[in-house]
Amino acid sequence: MEIVSRPHVNNFIEWSKDKPEVVVLTADLSNSCEVGRWRDTYPDRFFPMGMAEQNMMGMAAGMAKEGFTPFIHTFAVFIYRRPYDQLAMSIAYPNLKVRLMGFLPGIVTPGGVTHQAIEDVAIMRATPNMTIFDTGDATEVESVLDVAQAVDGPVYVRFLRGDMPRLFPKNEPMVFNRARVLSDGDDLTILTSSVVTEEALRAVSVLKTRGTSVNHLHVSTLKPFTDPTVLEAIKRSKNGVITMENHSIIGGLGSAVAELMAEHAIGKPLIRLGLKDMYAHGASKNYLMKEYGLDAISLVKGVEELLNKSLNINEADLENVRIEDANSSAKVEAL
Amino acid sequence: MNAEIEWTEQVKKVAANIRLRGFRYVMQNNGGYLSQICSSAEMLAYLYCRGMNLGPSTAPMIPEPFKGVPGEGRPYVSGADYNGPKGPTLDRFIFSPAHYALPLYVALIEVGRMAPEGLAEFNQDGSTVELISAEHSPGAEVTSGSLAQALSVAGGIALARRMKGDTGNVWVMMSDGEFQEGQTWEAVQALANYKLDNIKVIVDVNEQQCDGPMESVMAIGSLEDKLNAFGAYAVDVDGHDIEAFDRLAQTDTKGKPLFILARTNPTKGVEIMETKRPTLHYLRFSSADEKASFQKAYDAMAQEV
Numbered sequence: 323m324e325i326v327s328r329p330h331v332n333n334f335i336e337w338s339k340d341k342p343e344v345v346v347l348t349a350d351l352s353n354s355c356e357v358g359r360w361r362d363t364y365p366d367r368f369f370p371m372g373m374a375e376q377n378m379m380g381m382a383a384g385m386a387k388e389g390f391t392p393f394i395h396t397f398a399v400f401i402y403r404r405p406y407d408q409l410a411m412s413i414a415y416p417n418l419k420v421r422l423m424g425f426l427p428g429i430v431t432p433g434g435v436t437h438q439a440i441e442d443v444a445i446m447r448a449t450p451n452m453t454i455f456d457t458g459d460a461t462e463v464e465s466v467l468d469v470a471q472a473v474d475g476p477v478y479v480r481f482l483r484g485d486m487p488r489l490f491p492k493n494e495p496m497v498f499n500r501a502r503v504l505s506d507g508d509d510l511t512i513l514t515s516s517v518v519t520e521e522a523l524r525a526v527s528v529l530k531t532r533g534t535s536v537n538h539l540h541v542s543t544l545k546p547f548t549d550p551t552v553l554e555a556i557k558r559s560k561n562g563v564i565t566m567e568n569h570s571i572i573g574g575l576g577s578a579v580a581e582l583m584a585e586h587a588i589g590k591p592l593i594r595l596g597l598k599d600m601y602a603h604g605a606s607k608n609y610l611m612k613e614y615g616l617d618a619i620s621l622v623k624g625v626e627e628l629l630n631k632s633l634n635i636n637e638a639d640l641e642n643v644r645i646e647d648a649n650s651s652a653k654v655e656a657l
Numbered sequence: 658m659n660a661e662i663e664w665t666e667q668v669k670k671v672a673a674n675i676r677l678r679g680f681r682y683v684m685q686n687n688g689g690y691l692s693q694i695c696s697s698a699e700m701l702a703y704l705y706c707r708g709m710n711l712g713p714s715t716a717p718m719i720p721e722p723f724k725g726v727p728g729e730g731r732p733y734v735s736g737a738d739y740n741g742p743k744g745p746t747l748d749r750f751i752f753s754p755a756h757y758a759l760p761l762y763v764a765l766i767e768v769g770r771m772a773p774e775g776l777a778e779f780n781q782d783g784s785t786v787e788l789i790s791a792e793h794s795p796g797a798e799v800t801s802g803s804l805a806q807a808l809s810v811a812g813g814i815a816l817a818r819r820m821k822g823d824t825g826n827v828w829v830m831m832s833d834g835e836f837q838e839g840q841t842w843e844a845v846q847a848l849a850n851y852k853l854d855n856i857k858v859i860v861d862v863n864e865q866q867c868d869g870p871m872e873s874v875m876a877i878g879s880l881e882d883k884l885n886a887f888g889a890y891a892v893d894v895d896g897h898d899i900e901a902f903d904r905l906a907q908t909d910t911k912g913k914p915l916f917i918l919a920r921t922n923p924t925k926g927v928e929i930m931e932t933k934r935p936t937l938h939y940l941r942f943s944s945a946d947e948k949a950s951f952q953k954a955y956d957a958m959a960q961e962v
Contacts, residue, residue, distance in 0.1 A: 350834065350866050350874060351867060352868045354867065370874045372837035372874055373835070373838050373866070373875075374837045374838055377839065404803065404838075434788070434789050434790075435726070435791055436800060437803075600729065601726045602726075603791065604787035604789060604791065605723075
């Protein structure tokens with residue numbers, strides 16, 4: 323498994339080269355959001371707004387009205403919590419082309435409750451006009467820019483940073499409103515997003531050796547949620563559906579799937595794995611994924627519950643298929 | 658030695674020890690929030706040894722592991738317990754810049770409110786001694802890692818305490834970057850409107866923020882002028898002059914909230930930090946040689962203190 327270090331840094335610079343309409347606004351987290359070199363490359367298009375997110379939303383709205391495409395880069399929490407009213411009324415309501423790049427989605431940071439975006443998808447899904455993408459690897463971090471730029475309205479992207487795996491081939495970019503089918507089967511359907519997909523890949527590879535056929539989909543477009551691939555996968559499943567997400571089980575991927583199933587009268591069991599309506603705390607990503615049940619073994623337990631049988635899979639079996647270990651190395655400290 | 662000399666000597670000693678222990682930790686940790694230790698050592702030492710009227714800590718000397726967040730039906734241990742019990746005549750401490758958690762924890766150790774072993778828990782999985790303090794972290798009463806929210810909470814506490822007839826003050830520590838957020842000014846407006854002179858704010862005016870010098874990110878102009886225009890009692894002082902803090906703390910502000918604008922040097926006491934300008938927010942060593950130079954500087958400091 324290839325590990326890519328900070329793919330956004332150069333990719334975004336290259337991508338912006340022939341797009342003079344693209345401007346960047348930050349809120350004192352430029353290097354933390356990997357746009358320090360972008361700033362040095364395009365100083366005339368880079369606007370630090372200081373720690374002042376409410377004003378930043380309004381400034382972005384104004385620039386968008388004048389034909390620019392602002393790419394706001396800050397931590398996800400600082401996009402939808404403090405300045406939500408400004409986001410909703412100045413950007414979303416007028417349907418402006420502002421790209422909200424939210425770093426540190428879910429529980430990937432030791433920064434604790436104030437830095438962990440665990441209900442962002444719920445809030446953004448409830449925001450009219452908003453489109454939501456959730457990246458899962460380096461290929462998606464690179465290709466989400468084109469997908470986002472094609473949307474005529476505001477876009478919120480859950481963005482990964484630092485070292486990350488390339489789970490999907492570079493020549494298979496992210497496609498708008500199209501899930502990736504990672505495993506084909508009809509015993510059950512598993513839908514995952516964000517960093518959870520990597521964990522799920524490990525679990526699914528072991529499940530297959532135990533005679534369970536899994537239809538595993540990685541979902542990167544969370545709104546709209548009208549992908550026929552997803553609907554078909556849910557319909558096919560003999561035993562039901564499991565969702566696992568780097569987010570609260572309320573309002574995110576699991577809720578979107580539940581709504582879809584209800585609207586299509588699909589009466590099958592659904593297990594939603596994610597943060598169970600609770601805040602987290604500051605610790606390493608791997609520790610938190612285990613604590614809150616977002617790791618491979620938690621998915622296996624979910625499958626056992628759904629199939630109502632023991633599969634005799636333990637942590638050691640899953641360790642053997644560890645896809646990468648870069649994230650478990652040195653603990654991230656600086657924000 | 659008379660009492661006046663005694664307290665200044667004690668505060669200076671604690672400040673020196675905060676720098677020493679903080680520097681030692683940052684070296685062991687291969688980097689960290691050293692400039693915040695340099696700038697805030699005197700104000701934290703002053704607050705805990707002289708400025709604040711606190712009772713003894715009611716929390717365990719070695720912080721307990723993280724047990725859960727509020728509202729889960731489990732007992733939730735407040736980091737405020739390290740600042741002693743609540744009482745009508747006692748002061749309260751509201752710590753706003755949560756990324757100064759390391760200097761705060763070190764200060765708690767130096768004033769005997771936390772065991773030195775507690776620092777080994779810093780940023781460890783399952784610990785309450787979090788990288789960015791939350792309200793279960795030692796010394797923290799408010800979850801303030803989303804900056805510029807704590808002053809408003811402190812304002813509410815001050816208002817409530819006045820209604821209850823409490824005579825104790827509410828002390829708040831802030832960083833100057835927080836004055837970029839609009840909420841800070843909404844809070845100052847309210848403190849002035851309600852004439853909350855039982856609130857005393859000390860601000861680390863180090864002119865630095867995560868992206869670099871504030872002047873290069875978003876200049877805020879004169880805090881003293883702006884705060885006074887908002888109806889506060891704000892005075893610029895040398896941020897390492899503990900006697901200046903004390904003179905202001907004793908001043909009758911006549912109904913206005915006090916803002917001690919401690920103009921600090923973010924490399925104070927650790928001259929080698931000058932080589933890291935303009936990037937002071939978080940110390941990262943760029944080479945083994947550089948780390949060795951810092952180690953040498955630490956060793957020299959250890960000899961001196």
